[in-house]
Amino acid sequence: MKFIRIKDCYKVYKNGVAAIADLTLDIDKGEFVFVIGASGSGKSTLIKMLYREEKPTKGIVEIGGINVGKLRNRTVYKLRRKLGIVFQDFKLLPKLTVYENVAFALECIGMKGNEIRPRVLKALEHVGLKDKTRSFPNELSGGEQQRVCIARAIVNNPKLLICDEPTGNLDPKTSKEIMDVLDAINKDLGTTIIMATHDKEIVNRMKKRVIVLDSGVLAQDHEKGSYKSSEAF
Amino acid sequence: MRKEVINQVKPFRIIIRSIRDSFKSVFRNFSLSMASVICTTITLILVALAIIVTVNVNHVTKTMEEELTIVVYAKEEATPEQVENIENRINKISGVKDVVAKSKEEWKLEMKNYSHTLEVTLDYLENNPLLDSFIVTVNDVNNLAPTAKEIRTFDGVESANYGEGMVEEIISVFDVIKTVTIVIVIALVLVTAFLISNTIKLTIFSRRSEIEIMRLVGSSNISIKLPFIFEGFLLGIVGSLIPVIVAIYSYVIIYEKFGGSISFGVIELVKPMPFILYTAAILVIIGSVVGMFGSSRAVRKHLKI
Ligand SMILES: Nc1ncnc2c1ncn2[C@@H]1O[C@H](COP(=O)(O)OP(=O)(O)O)[C@@H](O)[C@H]1O
Ligand SMILES: [Mg+2]
Numbered sequence: 001m002k003f004i005r006i007k008d009c010y011k012v013y014k015n016g017v018a019a020i021a022d023l024t025l026d027i028d029k030g031e032f033v034f035v036i037g038a039s040g041s042g043k044s045t046l047i048k049m050l051y052r053e054e055k056p057t058k059g060i061v062e063i064g065g066i067n068v069g070k071l072r073n074r075t076v077y078k079l080r081r082k083l084g085i086v087f088q089d090f091k092l093l094p095k096l097t098v099y100e101n102v103a104f105a106l107e108c109i110g111m112k113g114n115e116i117r118p119r120v121l122k123a124l125e126h127v128g129l130k131d132k133t134r135s136f137p138n139e140l141s142g143g144e145q146q147r148v149c150i151a152r153a154i155v156n157n158p159k160l161l162i163c164d165e166p167t168g169n170l171d172p173k174t175s176k177e178i179m180d181v182l183d184a185i186n187k188d189l190g191t192t193i194i195m196a197t198h199d200k201e202i203v204n205r206m207k208k209r210v211i212v213l214d215s216g217v218l219a220q221d222h223e224k225g226s227y228k229s230s231e232a233f
Numbered sequence: 234m235r236k237e238v239i240n241q242v243k244p245f246r247i248i249i250r251s252i253r254d255s256f257k258s259v260f261r262n263f264s265l266s267m268a269s270v271i272c273t274t275i276t277l278i279l280v281a282l283a284i285i286v287t288v289n290v291n292h293v294t295k296t297m298e299e300e301l302t303i304v305v306y307a308k309e310e311a312t313p314e315q316v317e318n319i320e321n322r323i324n325k326i327s328g329v330k331d332v333v334a335k336s337k338e339e340w341k342l343e344m345k346n347y348s349h350t351l352e353v354t355l356d357y358l359e360n361n362p363l364l365d366s367f368i369v370t371v372n373d374v375n376n377l378a379p380t381a382k383e384i385r386t387f388d389g390v391e392s393a394n395y396g397e398g399m400v401e402e403i404i405s406v407f408d409v410i411k412t413v414t415i416v417i418v419i420a421l422v423l424v425t426a427f428l429i430s431n432t433i434k435l436t437i438f439s440r441r442s443e444i445e446i447m448r449l450v451g452s453s454n455i456s457i458k459l460p461f462i463f464e465g466f467l468l469g470i471v472g473s474l475i476p477v478i479v480a481i482y483s484y485v486i487i488y489e490k491f492g493g494s495i496s497f498g499v500i501e502l503v504k505p506m507p508f509i510l511y512t513a514a515i516l517v518i519i520g521s522v523v524g525m526f527g528s529s530r531a532v533r534k535h536l537k538i
Contacts, residue, residue, distance in 0.1 A: 080449060104450070107250070108456070109452065
């Protein structure tokens with residue numbers, strides 16, 4: 001059985017915009033997949049349907065055998081506990097330290113204090129920020145802030161990590177560092193990663209599976225390593 | 234599977250966290266919280282006043298209704314048989330609870346005891362100038378007028394009177410007071426709920442990025458809502474403290490000053506214990522319920538969960 005199964009999926013927003021049309025797609029456990037496409041092509045909409053921020057208008061979005069689109073609002077949190085989500089705009093709490101920001105995710109799901117500490121430190125080690133635990137977000141560079149977000153996303157050992165333009169606010173060098181962290185998480189922890197981006201540089205260099213969206217339609221689906229930037233955009 | 238066990242919701246920890254968060258947020262939004270608390274305080278003081286007035290008005294009305302009597306006088310020339318006949322006929326009227334006869338001799342004795350001057354005057358007179366009488370009690374205020382009217386038609390009846398007009402007027406005034414207080418109380422409770430709801434709305438707004446993250450990392454809806462519900466509850470409880478103290482102290486003092494020892498006319502206040510304690514409990518309950526109602530309204534409207 002496929003880890004993620006999207007079948008005949010449509011998303012039409014209330015204002016009538018058809019953001020995703022007739023999308024069928026499978027993703028295996030442990031894959032690293034880029035979702036690319038021009039601005040407005042439906043990347044974020046696809047991502048939002050995965051973590052059930054949006055429901056598909058028609059069709060199936062299934063993660064680990066669960067039909068995500070059918071989840072009741074009340075039970076969405078159960079899905080979220082199995083996912084890690086990273087955004088372009090970090091979403092860190094400015095009044096909490098690096099450690100507290102990561103621990104917050106575990107506190108929110110009611111984990112005990114003595115279980116929290118080792119997990120947080122391990123997650124921060126994964127992103128290379130073990131010596132910044134007491135810093136506040138405004139004392140960190142953009143790349144470091146994004147690494148805190150990644151630590152927070154993986155601290156509960158999710159099977160799936162979803163990233164929506166995680167390098168969108170970062171310079172190329174910092175972006176590369178972030179990609180290295182994500183690649184390591186994918187390889188070392190076996191976490192499945194789906195990342196929306198429009199950074200051709202990164203996509204070209206990483207040689208991963210690439211899904212190209214064009215006006216909400218699946219335009220191309222390149223096997224690992226076969227993507228050339230000239231073919232898209 | 235091990236992870237599943239660890240990830241289970243720990244209700245106790247969630248409740249502790251919620252209480253802590255709600256206290257924190259009361260201090261974080263101090264001026265706004267103060268405004269809510271003050272509004273709750275004012276409302277509840279008025280509610281207390283309304284309860285005290287309503288209950289006492291009810292009490293007085295009831296006392297008055299119980300004491301409603303028709304005083305019937307027999308004609309001076311009425312024979313003893315006629316007087317006895319009057320009593321029998323009054324007793325047969327439906328709705329009459331009680332008839333107490335008071336002969337002119339009894340009146341004379343009572344008046345003589347009342348003052349020395351009267352005693353001398355009455356002894357001086359050859360005939361007893363007083364009239365035989367009956368005190369008639371009815372079951373219902375509304376029976377007063379028709380019963381009196383009927384009695385007047387009996388042979389040998391000089392007069393049958395009650396506090397005509399006055400009694401009905403007092404009762405209808407009290408009815409108006411009661412209705413007005415109830416309306417005011419309902420309006421005030423709604424205003425308070427609205428204000429608390431707005432306070433919580435602002436708390437939600439000031440914590441929206443935190444809430445967004447909580448939802449993303451998988452906080453259950455109840456653990457997101459609970460701090461806000463607690464906050465409303467807290468505002469309501471804090472808002473009811475001063476009204477409770479004011480209500481208890483002032484009522485006890487007022488009762489001791491006016492109600493207990495001296496009753497002004499027919500008006501006698503309800504005894505403070507346990508009445509005022511029930512009132513205080515009602516205030517706390519209204520405060521907390523209104524607080525929670527206000528916050529759950531805000532949560533429903535602005536959390537979209
Ligand atoms: N909440 C929304 N309501 C209405 N239309 C939306 C909403 N979100 C996105 N859209 C529209 O859906 C289309 C796809 O948007 P999006 O998924 O954000 O694309 P991308 O992330 O690739 O830039 C766009 O035309 C956008 O305007
Ligand atoms: Mg987008």
